[in-house]
Amino acid sequence: MELVCVEDFERQAYSKLEKNALDYYKSGAGEQFTLGLNREAFNRLRMRPRVLRNVTQVDPSCRILGQQLGWPLGIAPTAMQKMAHSDGEIGNARAAGKAGSIFILSTLSTTSLEDLAAGAPDTCKWFQLYIYKERSLTEKLVRGAERAGFKALVLTVDAPVFGHRRADVRNKFSLPPHLRLANFQGDQANGVVTMGGSGINEYVASQFDASITWQDISWLKKLTRLPIIAKGILTAEDAVLAREFGCDGIIVSNHGARQIDTVPASIEALPEVVKAVGNDLVVMLDGGIRQGNDIFKALAVGAKAVFIGRPAVYALAYNGQSGVEQMLSVLRKDLEITMALTGCQTLADIQPAMVAHESTYSKL
Numbered sequence: 305m306e307l308v309c310v311e312d313f314e315r316q317a318y319s320k321l322e323k324n325a326l327d328y329y330k331s332g333a334g335e336q337f338t339l340g341l342n343r344e345a346f347n348r349l350r351m352r353p354r355v356l357r358n359v360t361q362v363d364p365s366c367r368i369l370g371q372q373l374g375w376p377l378g379i380a381p382t383a384m385q386k387m388a389h390s391d392g393e394i395g396n397a398r399a400a401g402k403a404g405s406i407f408i409l410s411t412l413s414t415t416s417l418e419d420l421a422a423g424a425p426d427t428c429k430w431f432q433l434y435i436y437k438e439r440s441l442t443e444k445l446v447r448g449a450e451r452a453g454f455k456a457l458v459l460t461v462d463a464p465v466f467g468h469r470r471a472d473v474r475n476k477f478s479l480p481p482h483l484r485l486a487n488f489q490g491d492q493a494n495g496v497v498t499m500g501g502s503g504i505n506e507y508v509a510s511q512f513d514a515s516i517t518w519q520d521i522s523w524l525k526k527l528t529r530l531p532i533i534a535k536g537i538l539t540a541e542d543a544v545l546a547r548e549f550g551c552d553g554i555i556v557s558n559h560g561a562r563q564i565d566t567v568p569a570s571i572e573a574l575p576e577v578v579k580a581v582g583n584d585l586v587v588m589l590d591g592g593i594r595q596g597n598d599i600f601k602a603l604a605v606g607a608k609a610v611f612i613g614r615p616a617v618y619a620l621a622y623n624g625q626s627g628v629e630q631m632l633s634v635l636r637k638d639l640e641i642t643m644a645l646t647g648c649q650t651l652a653d654i655q656p657a658m659v660a661h662e663s664t665y666s667k668l
């Protein structure tokens with residue numbers, strides 16, 4: 305049967321992935337309340353389409369931090385993609401490049417940043433960074449990303465420790481033994497092995513620097529001239545700090561609801577961030593994006609670009625690189641239909657008034 309929406313790829317992946325990997329990919333933190341909210345909140349926004357506006361040509365292209373892109377959708381960093389398919393991060397990044405999308409490589413990837421750069425030379429690549437207790441490890445990653453031509457650093461600010469994902473604890477999650485964290489050597493590369501609980505949480509607790517503060521943005525800025533994007537901001541207060549400390553962009557994100565449960569959906573947090581810093585920083589969003597009108601809504605509220613996490617992993621699990629190409633083409637077509645049906649020829653035509661919260665209508 306033809307796959308016509310992102311959920312179709314997800315269903316395929318569910319039948320292909322073994323439990324350890326599937327639970328790791330799909331889980332949220334705690335009771336997974338926010339996991340559902342990331343979707344529900346999009347559905348609480350109603351579209352207000354405009355008509356009779358000549359939409360024979362629809363062009364979703366954009367520029368983000370100096371990069372020309374085919375459309376405002378990129379692939380968020382997700383760890384350990386070779387568990388999904390042997391094409392792994394390179395397959396995902398090549399598919400992103402063909403679609404005119406950004407690909408963000410996770411620090412915790414199963415392909416090294418050097419191999420990724422060699423394998424997907426034509427893709428616009430950003431590197432996602434975690435700060436290690438052993439700072440020289442992070443410095444090495446930064447130098448590597450610069451050398452390999454990555455265009456920005458995405459510092460994940462919502463993960464001093466990892467959230468409690470119950471399934472990973474129950475499964476005693478470990479990275480399968482034939483895979484490794486490819487940006488590291490020796491024990492560090494083979495560190496995601498259960499010591500009795502979730503192997504990934506144990507790795508993070510032993511390796512990541514939970515003492516990091518805003519001052520570490522200054523440390524990072526001294527280290528590199530690459531643009532710095534803070535990923536995992538959910539409040540206006542922190543958005544203002546990100547501006548103060550010289551970040552070039554923000555990704556409004558709750559880490560796919562994997563860190564702390566009952567935080568707002570990303571789309572719910574977006575308005576306060578846009579209001580606080582939207583004219584000064586490049587504000588982007590991830591979390592729950594599954595269809596063209598989700599992308600549209602985020603842009604109408606004020607995001608300049610959005611990212612998908614799980615959908616890319618599921619499409620990879622379904623059929624490697626070509627699965628991701630197929631999924632991105634479904635999503636892009638859906639965005640183009642949404643733009644045409646709302647009377648938008650370009651992204652500049654997408655206006656805040658084209659989206660309204662459901663409460664606007666419930667008064668009737």
Ligand SMILES: Cc1cc2nc3c(=O)[nH]c(=O)nc-3n(C[C@H](O)[C@H](O)[C@H](O)COP(=O)(O)O)c2cc1C
Binds near residue numbers: 382460560615
């Ligand atoms: C399986 C998985 C692994 C992830 N790994 C990382 C990671 O290594 N670094 C990071 O900053 N975010 C990571 N994230 C969060 C994503 O970058 C992104 O914020 C989230 O997936 C977006 O929500 P979505 O899955 O609903 O699209 C991960 C998310 C998932 C689902």
